[in-house]
Amino acid sequence: MQARLTFSVNDLAETRFAVTPMWEVVTSFRALAASAVPEPHRGWADQVRPRLAAAGLDRGWLADMIPPAGHLPDFLNPAPATASPGLSEELAAIEATDPELVRRDLDRLASQRDNQLSPRLRSLHHNPPAHLPRIVAEIEAYWRLAMAPYWDRIRSVLEADIFHRGRQVAERGTARVLQELHHTVRWDGGSLQLVQRDCDITRIETGAGLLLVPSVFAWPRVLTRSVRSEPPQLAYPARGIGTLWEPRTRTHPETLAAVIGRSRALILAELDSPTSTTELAQRSGLSAAGVSQHLTALRAAGLTSTHRVGRSVLYARTGLADALLAAHA
Structure with a gap:
C-alpha cells in the first residue's frame, strides 16, 4: 500500500521535529513483543525482559494493546x-x-484480530475514562524498568x-530532508509518498503541517x-542507532582519575550500562560500602542517576x- 500526503506552503512552514518519550515506549515495547528482537536492541532486551516479567508487565495492558505488527493505538502517542x-x-x-479516539483505536485492533478483543480491552472500550489511569500507571512502571536507566543515552x-x-x-x-528520511519516504512535487504502509494517511484525515519524530x-x-x-506524525529511524548500545568507554581514564580519584573514575567507567551496587563492587574490586559512598558523591555531582527496579x-x-x-579519554 502507498499513502500520499500533500503539502501546501503552510504545511511545509508548520513541519517540525520533536523528541517524545511515548514514541520510544510504544516502539520499544513492540520490539520486545517481536519473535526476534531487532539486532541493534538485543543486548538491551536481554537486560530488561527479566525485569518486565517479574513485574508482570509482559502480560498487562501494553501487551494487550501493542502487537508485534499492525496498528499501534494512536492515543498512546499524543501530539x-x-x-x-x-x-x-x-x-x-x-x-x-477523548473516549471516541480510544474506541476507534480498539476497533482497528479488533479488525486485525478476527473482531476479538481481550476482556481487558473490552472493558476499556466500554469505559475508557475508568481504565486510562491504570494504563498510565503501567506506562510509568514500564518507563522505570525499561527506559529511564537508558534515557540519557537514547535521548x-x-x-x-x-x-x-x-x-x-x-x-x-x-523538501530535501523529507526525501532523505527513509527509503520508503519520497518527496515528489509537493507531496510526501509513503510506500509499504499498513494504513492510509491523507490531509483529509489530518491537520496541517507534519511532526517528524x-x-x-x-x-x-x-x-x-x-x-x-x-x-500527522511520522516516526522514523534516527541516525546513529548502530552505535547506540556500543560501549562508551573502553579503557580506564587515568587523566580523569587525577581529577576525581581513581575509584570514582573506575566506577564511572564501569557504568557503561545500568548496574547495581553489588555488581559494581564485583567488577571494580571495591567494597560494596565503598562503592555506595562513591555513588552518593557522584550522584550529588550530577554524574550518576538512580533507578529502582x-x-x-x-x-x-x-x-x-x-x-x-x-574529555579525559
Missing part, C-alpha cells in the same frame, strides 16, 4: 505541544484522551539526529499517526558523565 515534552506531560494527555541519539537534520533544512531545504526503536520501519484535526536500585551514568569521560 506534543513542544519539541521535547516530558513523560508526565504525555501521560496527562493520554489520561485525558542523545535522538537530539543528535534532529541537530543534523535541522542543519540540513537550513542548508538544503525541508526520530526514534531508536522504530527501526527499521517508518511509522505514522493520523488523527483528525491534528498534525523491584527491590534493587540500578545506577546509570548521566550525559554529563559521558562528556566528562570523553
